[in-house]
Amino acid sequence: MSGETQTLDTRDDIKLSNTQIAWRAAQDIEDGAYINLGIGFPEMVARYQPPGRQAIFHTENGILDFGEPPAAGEEDWDLINAGKKAVTVKPGAAFFHHADSFAMVRGGHLDVAILGAYQVAENGDLANWRVGSKGVPAVGGAMDLVHGAKQVFVITEHVTKDGKPKLVSKCTFPLTGVGCITRVYTSHAVIDIADGRFVLREKLAAMTIEELQAMTGAQLHVDGAVADLVVPAL
Amino acid sequence: MSGETQTLDTRDDIKLSNTQIAWRAAQDIEDGAYINLGIGFPEMVARYQPPGRQAIFHTENGILDFGEPPAAGEEDWDLINAGKKAVTVKPGAAFFHHADSFAMVRGGHLDVAILGAYQVAENGDLANWRVGSKGVPAVGGAMDLVHGAKQVFVITEHVTKDGKPKLVSKCTFPLTGVGCITRVYTSHAVIDIADGRFVLREKLAAMTIEELQAMTGAQLHVDGAVADLVVPAL
């Protein structure tokens, strides 16, 4: 399958930007949800909470209900998130130590964790911490976050920069977790993982299922309606 | 051995009272020691801290550095010890939950735990939670306290009310813990447990080692000087 997809163009004209992927994922976060956003791209999701909904954000290093970054020059470097960026707290925040923080993670208390990915397999396996055996390995909280949250979402480009599929039948990069991902938001589609299969829920209206399948490294299944993936210009 | 000892009289005239046993144990608690006293008789030890020494008392239900009972009528029933008696706190006290409390116990952070006993065996086994299989069993924190404290002492009468030895070659009552006791303060002697043997350290001057041996259910070893067990009138 990867042989077919290598000839594909990523077609920037008909894909979502990262901010649009983040916006789409944000629409599925319910009011009052407790959520952890992975460092980097997933942090964008916080910007697009739908009006009237208030999610509560958890960061591994011991804060619940943190908020926006402070103004430049106003940073308190004891008040940072897992990405070591300065943050603020909202009324109702709490501080706690790392064991309590990961009790929240591992103990199933988070409603949603949203992470980036190098590869996601149709059985829910995730690879997102290293791409090979060279250099200095660093895992942080990724392996913990994929276990425990009630739902673990991935947001990602549908294919790599050189056109290889990121949704695959089996991960070839080192695993972060086994059978842990429940939903994937890509630049082209929204896909659930159920019973070891990719189930297509939404796709860009401008492309066919066949075109999407050609960009995907494992079989896409259809189980009920496939909606149009519609996002605002951002 | 129990055959011999059944004929013994407990000889009230030459034994320590409970307060005297508690006093003797208290002399071995160093300044600044963290200590847990079992419910009941062991609680008496707190009264006899030598002048100039300040031990810090831990109670399983989540207080470090608690103090005397309050005056009658001044009780706060959220401020109790493991025996459910009202206590007070000293300056420098801390409150914590049960998992942190038993982390202190199990994690080796207490310097000393002092407990009562039905039987202590020469290998350090302790039986102090039930004497048979009838009635309602209740264990509380006894099985936790015998593990983790750097030293676990027993204070006890040397023999039972009907003259049977409480220091035995093997416990016949259900065990609280295996190989956990390091020192025993009795109504007649101070005995260390080392390498699976009772080693006599102090005895009442009014009795011979042979007389003490006759009241004891396992061999008493002598390893160095045996001091006189001297306590004040209390």
Add this chain to the structure above:
Amino acid sequence: MDKTIRTLTDAVSKVTDGATVMIGGFGGSGAPIELIHALIDNGPKNLTVINNNAGNGRIGIAAMIDAGMIAKMICSFPRSSDPRAFTDTYLAGKIELELVPQGTLAERIRAGGAGIPAFYTPTGYGTELAEGKPVAEFDGRQFVQERWLKADFAIVKAHLGDTHGNLTYRKAGRNFNPLMCMAATTTIAQVSQIVEPGDIDPEHVITPGIFVDAVVEVSNPQQEEELIRAGVAYAGGMSA
């Protein structure tokens, strides 16, 4: 988001027959007497109850036993100054008992809340309470494998609670309460005062709101010890 529930009865209304219920408190300290009595009024049966003790006198958990609501107690010390309710029921063979050393009980509940399915402890090794449990050697010493404890509901007593569910406790009333908040699918807290988010300093929150589902205000909570001394028996129907 507002986790406030207006009445005690509503707060415990989802507890139904056969549920496993953790109840906070050590003896009467930190015991959610008003929530327990509301639960008695609602009357679910065949409950498994997890508490350090097993009731005292004729109120609280003892009154639940008297009402025939409890099929099984998981506890460390089923004795009290007036243990008749449990003792009589147990000796009559009408209630099951799982006796757990107190520190192991606390750690099993914490493990349930922290997603740790099993752990090893020195506690109980070589005793009848470890019979049938796996044993393993680490660093030359023997340890017993213990499993996590979880529950459908936790019913706890706190001091302050904000509308997000952040809680503080009073003195030794903390005990098992914060652990049980973590280990239950649904946690219901009675608090002496409901405050606004931000009124509790984030440094002083003991139970973060993520562990709490419902908060109900009981502004002058009863103390089990005082009720026992006054000889009170819970007569039912007083929670509404």
Add this chain to the structure above:
Amino acid sequence: MDKTIRTLTDAVSKVTDGATVMIGGFGGSGAPIELIHALIDNGPKNLTVINNNAGNGRIGIAAMIDAGMIAKMICSFPRSSDPRAFTDTYLAGKIELELVPQGTLAERIRAGGAGIPAFYTPTGYGTELAEGKPVAEFDGRQFVQERWLKADFAIVKAHLGDTHGNLTYRKAGRNFNPLMCMAATTTIAQVSQIVEPGDIDPEHVITPGIFVDAVVEVSNPQQEEELIRAGVAYAGGMSA
């Protein structure tokens, strides 16, 4: 009882060659920079260091690496904005790395402090970080067995400390610090202010004094992030 130590150098004087040292902090938040620099001045070698990260820039743990003091790092994320010290030393094969998922690292340290020699976690199952570790099934799911972590010394940064060793922290500077206090034979805390017993409300104590052996006052502690941004390199000899 007074656990106060007057100087930073005295506070870390017992840390000798070959010791295992837990160092608190997550990145620069809660990192005991002054104690680390005093340790560099004392100069013990062949240390095993446990921290979430592995140093940043030319200060703190990075400066320890530059000084050739660390034989092995146990951490979850040996990367930073300026990771040269660790990266160069690691790629040159001159420092050993034990990489541990962050939550497992926290739980292993807590287990060390709580007397739990081993526990099971879902984290890492099926990944290369679980290779060679025992696996067991509980409730139909696979879990990895992890062992406790203990240390000879813990070096932590707190906010208030009383002379009995009771500690509070500042905001997310709490992180690994309270856990490391529990898991070390000897715990040394730098605090912004030493206060009298009773000045910290017993309800607000985060680390009870039983876990702390020495308290040293550093009234205006440095923040790693600010030093990095200022391009500071620790030159040694500045702690006395």
